[in-house]
Amino acid sequence: MMSSTTTLHSLTIDNINPHVKVAKYAVRGPLAVRSEEYRAKLAKGEKDLPFDTVISANIGNPQQLDQKPITFFRQVASILECPTLLEKEDVLRDGLGYKQDVIDRARKLLRDVKSVGAYSQSQGAVGIRQTVAEFIERRDGYPSHAESVYLSAGASSGVNTLMHIICAKPETGILVPIPQYPLYTATLSLLNARCVPYYLEENKAWGTDMGAIKEALKKAKDEGTDVRAIVIINPGNPTGASLSEEDIRSVLEFAAEEKLVVLADEVYQTNVFEGKFTSFKKGLRDLQKANPEKFDSLELASLHSISKGMVGECGHRGGYFELVGFDPEVAAQVYKFISIQLCAPVIGQCMVELMVNPPKEGDPSYPQYKEEYDGIYNGLQKRATALFEAFKQMEGVECQSPQGSMYLFPTITLPKKAIEAAKKEDKQPDDFYAFKLLDATGVCVVAGSGFGQKEGTFHFRTTFLAPGTEWVGRITKFHKEFMDEYRD
Amino acid sequence: MMSSTTTLHSLTIDNINPHVKVAKYAVRGPLAVRSEEYRAKLAKGEKDLPFDTVISANIGNPQQLDQKPITFFRQVASILECPTLLEKEDVLRDGLGYKQDVIDRARKLLRDVKSVGAYSQSQGAVGIRQTVAEFIERRDGYPSHAESVYLSAGASSGVNTLMHIICAKPETGILVPIPQYPLYTATLSLLNARCVPYYLEENKAWGTDMGAIKEALKKAKDEGTDVRAIVIINPGNPTGASLSEEDIRSVLEFAAEEKLVVLADEVYQTNVFEGKFTSFKKGLRDLQKANPEKFDSLELASLHSISKGMVGECGHRGGYFELVGFDPEVAAQVYKFISIQLCAPVIGQCMVELMVNPPKEGDPSYPQYKEEYDGIYNGLQKRATALFEAFKQMEGVECQSPQGSMYLFPTITLPKKAIEAAKKEDKQPDDFYAFKLLDATGVCVVAGSGFGQKEGTFHFRTTFLAPGTEWVGRITKFHKEFMDEYRD
Numbered sequence: 001m002m003s004s005t006t007t008l009h010s011l012t013i014d015n016i017n018p019h020v021k022v023a024k025y026a027v028r029g030p031l032a033v034r035s036e037e038y039r040a041k042l043a044k045g046e047k048d049l050p051f052d053t054v055i056s057a058n059i060g061n062p063q064q065l066d067q068k069p070i071t072f073f074r075q076v077a078s079i080l081e082c083p084t085l086l087e088k089e090d091v092l093r094d095g096l097g098y099k100q101d102v103i104d105r106a107r108k109l110l111r112d113v114k115s116v117g118a119y120s121q122s123q124g125a126v127g128i129r130q131t132v133a134e135f136i137e138r139r140d141g142y143p144s145h146a147e148s149v150y151l152s153a154g155a156s157s158g159v160n161t162l163m164h165i166i167c168a169k170p171e172t173g174i175l176v177p178i179p180q181y182p183l184y185t186a187t188l189s190l191l192n193a194r195c196v197p198y199y200l201e202e203n204k205a206w207g208t209d210m211g212a213i214k215e216a217l218k219k220a221k222d223e224g225t226d227v228r229a230i231v232i233i234n235p236g237n238p239t240g241a242s243l244s245e246e247d248i249r250s251v252l253e254f255a256a257e258e259k260l261v262v263l264a265d266e267v268y269q270t271n272v273f274e275g276k277f278t279s280f281k282k283g284l285r286d287l288q289k290a291n292p293e294k295f296d297s298l299e300l301a302s303l304h305s306i307s308k309g310m311v312g313e314c315g316h317r318g319g320y321f322e323l324v325g326f327d328p329e330v331a332a333q334v335y336k337f338i339s340i341q342l343c344a345p346v347i348g349q350c351m352v353e354l355m356v357n358p359p360k361e362g363d364p365s366y367p368q369y370k371e372e373y374d375g376i377y378n379g380l381q382k383r384a385t386a387l388f389e390a391f392k393q394m395e396g397v398e399c400q401s402p403q404g405s406m407y408l409f410p411t412i413t414l415p416k417k418a419i420e421a422a423k424k425e426d427k428q429p430d431d432f433y434a435f436k437l438l439d440a441t442g443v444c445v446v447a448g449s450g451f452g453q454k455e456g457t458f459h460f461r462t463t464f465l466a467p468g469t470e471w472v473g474r475i476t477k478f479h480k481e482f483m484d485e486y487r488d
Numbered sequence: 489m490m491s492s493t494t495t496l497h498s499l500t501i502d503n504i505n506p507h508v509k510v511a512k513y514a515v516r517g518p519l520a521v522r523s524e525e526y527r528a529k530l531a532k533g534e535k536d537l538p539f540d541t542v543i544s545a546n547i548g549n550p551q552q553l554d555q556k557p558i559t560f561f562r563q564v565a566s567i568l569e570c571p572t573l574l575e576k577e578d579v580l581r582d583g584l585g586y587k588q589d590v591i592d593r594a595r596k597l598l599r600d601v602k603s604v605g606a607y608s609q610s611q612g613a614v615g616i617r618q619t620v621a622e623f624i625e626r627r628d629g630y631p632s633h634a635e636s637v638y639l640s641a642g643a644s645s646g647v648n649t650l651m652h653i654i655c656a657k658p659e660t661g662i663l664v665p666i667p668q669y670p671l672y673t674a675t676l677s678l679l680n681a682r683c684v685p686y687y688l689e690e691n692k693a694w695g696t697d698m699g700a701i702k703e704a705l706k707k708a709k710d711e712g713t714d715v716r717a718i719v720i721i722n723p724g725n726p727t728g729a730s731l732s733e734e735d736i737r738s739v740l741e742f743a744a745e746e747k748l749v750v751l752a753d754e755v756y757q758t759n760v761f762e763g764k765f766t767s768f769k770k771g772l773r774d775l776q777k778a779n780p781e782k783f784d785s786l787e788l789a790s791l792h793s794i795s796k797g798m799v800g801e802c803g804h805r806g807g808y809f810e811l812v813g814f815d816p817e818v819a820a821q822v823y824k825f826i827s828i829q830l831c832a833p834v835i836g837q838c839m840v841e842l843m844v845n846p847p848k849e850g851d852p853s854y855p856q857y858k859e860e861y862d863g864i865y866n867g868l869q870k871r872a873t874a875l876f877e878a879f880k881q882m883e884g885v886e887c888q889s890p891q892g893s894m895y896l897f898p899t900i901t902l903p904k905k906a907i908e909a910a911k912k913e914d915k916q917p918d919d920f921y922a923f924k925l926l927d928a929t930g931v932c933v934v935a936g937s938g939f940g941q942k943e944g945t946f947h948f949r950t951t952f953l954a955p956g957t958e959w960v961g962r963i964t965k966f967h968k969e970f971m972d973e974y975r976d
Contacts (some may be wrong), residue, residue, distance in 0.1 A: 008785035010716065010747045013817040017656045020821050028610055036609065064606040071572070074605075078570035081835075082562045088584060095579035117562075117801040118551040121524060122516055153641060153805070156829050164678070168505045186828045190652070191505075228498065239751075259498045297496035313605040315834030317641070329501040337508050339516035340674045345833040346803030347569075402882050451576035468660075 001250050013080060024452025025182050025191035031434055032058050035444035051442035055360040055471045058444040060237075060406045062136025062312030062376075065465045068083035070311065070372050072102060072365045073354045080116050080350055081358035085450045099364035111351045115417040116346045122339035126344070127260070129352045132320050135356035140282035144322065150334065151320050151352060153304040153344045154481060155182055158321040161337055162301050163262060165330065167193035167229050174262070175216060177208070179409065179451035179459070196220040196227055199454060202411065205400045206239035208357030210230070230254075232280065235268040238461035240450045242272050242404035250284040256287075256298045264302040267319070268405040270309035273381050275403070302322040306351045308375040308406065315346035318348030318355075383464040384408065390472045394479050406463050409448070414458050416484035430458040436482060441474040511677035513670050514938025519544050519922055525934035526540040537586065539930035543959045545950040546932040548725075548894045550800030550864075558799065558813045560590060560853045561842045565799050567594035568604050568838055569600060587852035597838045604834045612639025612808070613834070614803060616841045620808050623844035628770035633841045636811050639840060640821065642802075643793040644671055646809040649825055650789050653818065654716050655681035661713035662747070664705060665696070667897065667939035667947070669725040684708040684715055690899070693888045694727035696720070698738050717749035718742075722769065723756040723892030726939045726949035730760050730892035732882060736771040744775075744786045752790040755807070756893040758797035761869050763891070788812040794839045796894065798864040806836030806843075823962045838845035872896065878960045882967050894951050897936070902946050906974035918946040924970060929962040 013021070039054040044207075056064060060078030063069060073100050081087050085092060086107065092098040108348045112127030113120055128145035136144035144259040152158040163184075166174065166201040171195035188195045200207040205225065213230070220227050232251055234243045255262045264280035280302055288295040305319035323331055343349075358373075359366040384402035391410045399410035414422075414429050430447035438444050448459030462475075501509070527542040544552060551557060567573050567837050573580060574595065580586040598614030601608055610805040611617065617634035624632035640646040651672075654662065661682035664672045675685045686704040689697040701718070708715050720739055722731045743750045752768035768790055793807035811819055847854040847863075872890035879887040879898045887898035902917050910920030918935035925948075926932050934946030950963075 009813070009818070010749050010785075010787055011654065011818045012815055013821070015656055015817055016653050016821060018850065020652055020825050023824065023828065025824060025828045029824075059607065061603075061607045063603040069603065069605050074570045074572075078566040078573065081567035081569050084559070085566065085584065086561075091583035095583040096576060113803070115551040115557065115803065117557050117803045119547065119549045119795075119802040126738040128765075153833070154830065164508055165504050166499065168503060182829060190828075193671075261498055261736040264811045280835075287724065297498075299498055309609075314607040315601070315603065315605045315831070317830075317833045322854070326499075327500055330497070330499045330504055330517065333501070333504060333508050336511065336513060336517075337678075340511065340671060340678075341648065342516075342642065342805075343803070345805045345836060347835055348833060 007229075015437050016488045019190050019192045023186040024450070025186045026446055027059055027182060031431070031438060031444060031446065034435070035438055038438070038442060043388055044313065049438060049442070051474070053442055054459060055443045055466045055474075057466055058446045060308060060463050060465065061314050062465050063314065064262050066467050067312050067376060067465065068372070069313065070358075070369060072359055072369050073311070073351060074314070075102045076105045076109065076354060077347060077350065079103065080109055080347060083110055083115070099358060101363045101365050105354070105439050106383055109353060112353075113346050116350065118346065120151075120343045120349060122343050123335060123461070124149070124349050128349050129320075131353050131357050133144075136281065136322060137305065140279055142282065142285040144281075148323050150323070150338065151318070151344045151349045152338075153317040153319070153348065154307055154314075155265060155303040155319040155321070157317070157344065158303045158319055159263070160187055161334060162321065163187045163191055164337055165192075165334055166261060167191040169226070170194070171224060173220050173227040174263075175213065175227060175230035176294070177231065177236070179238050179448060179453055180231070180448055181265070182235060184231055185452070194220070194225050196225060197452060200236070200239060200241065200399070205403060206236055206241035206409070208243065208247050208251060210254060213254060227258070227260065229263055231265065233273060234280075235267040235277070237265075237268065238407045238409045238446070240400065240403055240405045240407050240409060242275055242277065244275065245283065248278055248280055248378075249287060250389045252280065252283055252295070252298065253288055255265045255293050261299045261301065264300060266302055267305040267308045269304065271380070271406055272404040273384065273402055277404075281322065284324065291351065298324060299326050301326075306348065306355050309355070310373045311351070311355045312376075313348075313351050316347050316348040316351045320352055324472075380406070380464060383466075386469050387464050387472055390476055394476055395483050397479070402464070406465060408463050408464060409451075411457050412458050412460065415483070415486045415488045417475060417488055418482070421486065430460060433458070433482065434460055437475065437478055440478045440481070441471075443467045443471055443474055503909055508679050511674040512938070513674045515547055515670060519919070519926060519932060519934065522923070523926055526926070526930060537930070538928060539962070541597065541930055542714055543931045543962075545954055545959075546934045548796060548953065549802050549949050550894075550953050551802065554955050555800050555864060555953065556802065556860070558600065558846075558857060560847055560857050561801070561839060562592045563590045563869055564597065565835060565844060566655055567591065568597055569834060571598055571603075589638060589847060589853050593842070597841060600841075601834050604838065606834065608639075608831045608834050608837060610831050611823060612637070612832060612837050617808075617838050618677065619841050619845050624769065624810060628767055628773065630770065630773040632769075632810065638809050638811070638826065639832045640807045640809060640826075640839045641805040641876050642795055643753060643791040643806075643807040643809070644668055645832070646791045647671055647673055647751070647753070650809065650824060651675045651679055651681075651959075652751060653822055655679040657714070658682070659712060659714045661708050661715040662751075663718035664700065665719065665721060665724070667726050667936060667941055668719070669721060669753070670938055672719055673940070682708070682713050684713060685940060688724070688727060688729065690888070694729035694897070696735050698742060701739075701742060706794065707930045714748070714905070715748065717751055719753065720943060721753040723759060725753075725756065725893050726766075726897045726934075727893045727899060728888065728891055728893045728895050730763055730765065732763065732764045733771065736766055736768055737806045740768065740771055740775055740783070740786065743784060749787045749789065752788060754790055755793040755796045757792065759868070759892055759894055760892040761785065761872065762952065764939045765892075769810065772812065785813060787814050789814075794836065794843050797843070798861045799839070799919060800864075801836075801839050804834050804836040804839045806839045806873045808840055853927045868894070870956075871957075874957050875950070875952045875960055878964055882964055883971050885967070890952070894953060895949050896952060897939075897947050897949050900946050900948065903971070903974045903976045905976055906970070909974065913954070918948055921946070921970065922948055925963065925966055928966045928969070929959075931959055
């Protein structure tokens with residue numbers, strides 16, 4: 001019944017929003033789409049693929065890769081979804097083994113939200129924001145207030161909100177680390193604003209390089225860009241870097257001097273394997289104590305999420321951001337902006353509460369919570385190390401040791417022959433490599449070009465979420481064969 | 489520690505995104521904010537207000553107003569949140585009274601999504617989209633395909649996506665009914681595109697007036713606006729109008745002639761009290777059968793939501809849109825756009841499945857489902873009628889009979905004295921009235937100016953969701969006192 005002749009359509013690729021057209025988001029791009037096609041083929045029982053499972057190492061999606069949810073969180077959520085269960089507390093306890101703290105927490109959250117089926121305030125249920133503020137206080141040792149906390153549908157939605165506020169005109173620019181999680185560049189494209197890239201230092205474990213940042217800012221200013229903010233992803237995505245307190249201080253000093261808003265993406269704050277996490281909020285409060293005049297007016301937005309860490313509740317779309325030092329008139333515009341989409345998913349808001357206020361020592365659910373949490377953490381660390389060791393053995397591959405987040409981002413030195421073969425297929429060399437890897441092994445990674453990288457270097461990002469090590473063997477075997485085919 | 493001197497801030501009301509600044513969204517505006525302040529005061533036990541409850545009649549949020557969720561939906565959801573419950577089927581059945589179809593449905597949905605904590609495909613889990621397509625087929629008697637269905641975080645998110653695709657430049661315009669749900673005008677403001685308003689006919693039960701639509705289009709074209717789409721809200725929000733098949737046909741004919749994309753907001757499709765709902769999809773397929781040449785290339789996007797109807801699961805943020813006749817290259821851009829925000833909340837996706845595929849006659853949960861569904865429907869109709877009857881008695885108030893949706897939108901003839909008093913407070917006259925109503929009674933409605941209305945006319949929108957009739961008495965009493973104070 002429908003015509004597919006392009007010319008008959010009112011909307012065509014040539015007349016839709018050009019800013020959507022130019023946006024790039026490789027994490028779910030053609031490579032991921034092809035991997036889903038393979039998965040569907042295997043599910044149908046087709047036998048013509050050279051692998052029997054697809055390993056989605058392209059995206060930090062723990063529960064898609066068999067990570068079990070934390071029992072306490074999900075038991076509470078089951079009651080939130082069906083509050084009439086509270087009329088049968090004895091069955092919950094004796095029949096289903098729910099501990100008393102599960103039941104109590106569900107009652108508390110139902111008081112906060114009334115029903116998970118009701119819209120909350122646009123900023124999020126106030127009782128939950130209060131719990132988030134208390135968590136931030138405990139973490140940093142500095143006060144935090146519910147009024148400054150905004151619950152969001154994952155950190156992505158928070159980034160979208162903040163960038164909408166900041167990007168005022170086509171000349172507006174935001175400093176973004178390269179490599180970066182492509183949400184940032186994609187959102188800047190959609191908003192017709194400028195990405196001001198600053199390169200991270202691969203040979204210093206992907207740390208920030210203040211020289212590079214200053215140079216990037218100067219260059220942007222010279223080109224007429226009105227640079228308003230700097231994005232920091234700590235721990236890093238895709239790099240896995242974990243910043244030191246000193247690195248954080250340097251960024252804040254620079255931002256204060258240049259009057260830049262700091263956007264701190266801290267969604268991997270519990271995925272830290274080397275050193276310890278310091279929040280930008282704490283860094284800022286420390287500096288303000290020492291030098292209020294210089295730092296009191298600095299604006300910081302820091303973001304967190306239930307999708308990462310040991311929680312891994314991506315599908316629930318929960319997160320929050322805290323605004324520090326923002327003009328109340330600007331905060332009112334943030335509120336209005338989020339109110340247009342009504343509110344963040346309420347069960348996701350409840351998951352935020354559970355994440356920041358888990359069972360404590362002495363609570364009935366604590367032993368199981370602790371066991372599950374530690375089990376996930378140790379499993380991630382073990383797999384990260386195994387993958388890192390494998391990369392070290394691979395010809396022409398170099399990789400920083402896993403410090404944090406859920407990713408490794410190795411460099412691959414690709415032979416000229418491979419680069420030429422890629423050119424023939426009109427692909428970036430690392431994209432070419434990633435497609436070959438997927439086609440041969442079912443392992444889906446994301447090419448470095450999807451995150452940005454220095455000209456002439458090639459990388460890929462892989463999560464270390466997939467269970468077992470068999471798939472790591474697939475990668476090493478493929479890599480050897482690839483090199484045998486294309487070695488110069 | 490923080491300075492509040494505006495000049496010290498990097499971001500100020502004068503340098504943030506001007507398109508955010510001009511966006512208006514009254515449904516959650518200052519009136520709603522004040523009502524929340526009153527609610528917080530009452531919760532603290534403060535006694536100085538002239539009312540003892542706040543009635544949020546400003547927003548269609550049924551479960552905030554004591555509407556109970558449908559038991560079947562929530563029992564399934566409780567298992568989805570805690571799948572280990574399936575290891576104790578006997579306790580679910582014998583201890584908690586879950587019927588077998590609850591357990592079976594939970595298993596089916598877990599096969600579709602694996603875990604509600606995992607990201608789904610960006611377009612939504614394919615098994616759920618398939619169920620949606622089957623629902624559309626049953627409803628309309630025409631085929632529908634999972635590939636054309638996009639699961640979204642409520643209909644609002646779907647509207648946001650579609651408008652992002654369509655709005656290509658500042659001259660792009662979209663025909664929007666006035667009065668309208670302000671999501672449309674707010675989103676157009678954010679996208680720096682043009683709202684092309686067309687007035688609905690109040691004296692024809694707020695139906696569409698083709699003459700007015702054509703005139704609006706002509707005027708816009710004359711002003712250099714590139715009009716690309718027309719929004720229809722059916723049943724209407726805020727008007728409650730329910731369009732006839734003939735009205736729908738006329739709009740589609742007009743859209744085909746003018747090559748406009750049709751955006752059909754059909755979130756109130758089960759909230760129909762007079763006549764019966766016809767979808768734009770069915771209307772289009774009927775016309776295509778009769779005249780394929782004219783209608784085959786028409787592009788239609790129709791939206792639905794779990795927030796309204798008898799489901800009322802606003803907080804779960806679930807919905808879908810179906811694309812009909814879109815160029816595949818454009819659909820690919822829709823996919824990319826939504827992938828940047830990863831996916832719609834997965835438990836909300838499951839709620840969509842439950843909404844479109846509820847228990848059927850003969851299923852164990854059917855009797856209770858039917859009783860709850862009918863109870864909600866009848867309660868809404870009864871309250872709508874009671875409110876309508878009350879409005880008829882009020883001096884200077886006129887109201888169309890309730891046909892559909894969750895709202896009444898009466899006209900109020902305000903005395904000159906009231907209009908002058910409003911001007912002194914720098915308020916729209918109907919806003920002035922709505923604030924007075926809130927301050928005196930705790931009943932929060934939204935002034936007609938928040939939706940748009942013909943110059944010189946005044947309205948307000950009220951939901952008929954709040955239980956009981958006591959609050960209706962508060963309105964009539966207030967209105968009498970208001971008129972006594974301001975009557976000319």
